[in-house]
Amino acid sequence: MDMDALIGLLHATIRLTTPLLFAAIGGLYNERAGVINIALEGKMLLGALVGFMVAFSSGNPWLGVLAAAASGALVALLFAYVTITLGADQIVSAVAINLMMLGFTGVVFRLMKAANSGSLSAPTFQEWTIPGLAQIPVLGPVLFRHLPLVYLAFLLVPLAHFIFYRTTWGLSIRAVGEHPRAADTLGVKVRTVRYLTVLWGGAMAAIGGAVLSIGHNSTFIENMTAGRGFIAFSAIVFGKWTPLGTMLASLLFGFADALQLRIQAGILEPLFRNLGIQEVAYQIPVMLPYVVTLVALFFIGKSHWPAAAAIHYDREEG
Amino acid sequence: MTTVTQARESQASRALRWERLINMLLPVLAILASFLIGSLFLWALGVSPVTAYTALVKGAFGNQRLATSTILKSIPLIFAGLAVTLAYRGGVFNIGAEGQLYLGALFAVWAGTRLALPFPWHLLVALALGILGGMIWGAIPGYLKATRDMNEIIVTILMNYIAIFTVSYFVHGPLKEEGWNTQTDAVAETARLPTLWAGTRLHYGVILALICLVLVYVVLFHTTLGYRIRMVGANIHGARYAGIKTTWIMALAMALSGGLAGLAGTVELLGVQYRLIDNFSPGWGFDAIAVALVGRLNPIGVLIAALFFGALRNGANSMQTAVRVDVVVIYILQGLAIVFLIAGSSVDNRIRRWLDAWQA
Incomplete structure (x- = not known):
């Protein structure tokens, strides 16, 4: 494989990690507060649709992202009410x-689709090339020529690290996830913390979905997540509930996604031919x-979930 | 002294009756509520809910052909609903019924198209392999949960995708028929489920579904194994304390659950479709979650819920042509029904706690 192909692969890794990273880093907040959220999928899907619809009708992709975040938070509110209140x-x-x-x-x-006879194509984001940094060989094109949302996603990681380990908010979130009763005794509002983290996670997951529809593509596809x-x-599980670990895990999955797209596109065919493989059915890389x-x-084996994960907290219960 | 005991007994039996009543009423209320919200949604789309729901009911039961079709659509839901129920009773949430039924159908179509055997034996071998395929796909997450503490929900969801692509690989590749269509050969006559009555499409899968229903009921509620499964599901620490090998019970429950889900795909293949194609299931494995929960994790409830959701799916096609609202609208109804159901149960628990506190 030559250098250009490698740069392309790594660039695609960063690109394809972004939707996962939004959802995972956002979800990390509510996971640490003891709310298991496998509804990330549904919120991403809604974000992809709403982001696309608003960008399509307004002509502004940023409005699409904002609307997606709002829709994700709205569904998260329903989820929070049903589970926390x-x-x-x-899980159910x-x-x-x-x-x-x-x-x-x-x-x-x-x-x-039925109402619009023309093409359903939304305006998308333009790449931001970071002046100076983008000129660095190899690293420049891999890291610094991306959609603005990509930088935003990766900036959320140090932010989450800072919030979790350097602020009282973070301490409250972690306390609520490990021992809600103790946190409650110390005056932390358990329900409020859980509500807010679930809303935040929902908004972030929805933005992650919008990255798919108006970042990587310019249209929505059914079940596109x-x-x-x-x-x-x-x-999140593989990253052991830390922002850094979650990012590394997301990068691994992003890499797998980038690799499979390249295998499908036949870029690795010469390599396979050297290995004596004639043809790879597309289902295998997918x-x-x-x-x-x-x-x-x-391989991660037994993992230490937040102690109060998935457990409802009720003040009145013994 | 006796009056106190009697009073307590009558209080206990009243509580039991209340519980039974709620168990029956809650799903009905949840479904009604979901239809109500659904009608708001339809109304917002500019569609008359009355017209839509009338088309739905007519499409499900309007004539003998449609009613048969409703029953046919319920059969995979009965098997898959039982699968989710059995695992859930054992404390494992099987979201992988979809993948398991794909694998079951794959094994069955191999047996049905690649083996040559006389009639009952060919059918029996195909059925057995279908069960085996589902069992393997169910046992893997069960085993991983038991030995590596891997979350079964994530594992089953990931394995759904792997199963669907695996089937796609075989449909496009090794099992593809000669010609342009991406489908497998048709299952041999000797491996098909015979029709129940001449002139209808109803096949012996109905009988098989009812047999499984009774089996699941008997195993769950009248055998030691079932008792252990339910104990693990109800209180895992208590079960462990009582000396039950909880991890292995979970793994076993998942394997059995996978086998049932495998039958859902197998029976559909051998009784209705005969050929395997890409996306041959419209999502029965996911519908099964709604079926099991709305059926209150009880085989009789599963039967009723499966018929209900089968009717919904069948009727939705007619609704689509009548009012141009897409079939996927029923996902909204199913999701809403589950939300109302679990929200209703929590409210019910709370009311009961208040009543207890008030009486004490």
């Missing part, structure tokens, strides 16, 4: 929300990100 099972509620979002986005998009919300969830996620989870 009513105390319903977090999340599964229900994923189902609802699959249906909702499907219906709305097909209606939109194709399990990325679940992969983001796995990235499976790669899911297989990598599974293998990664296998």
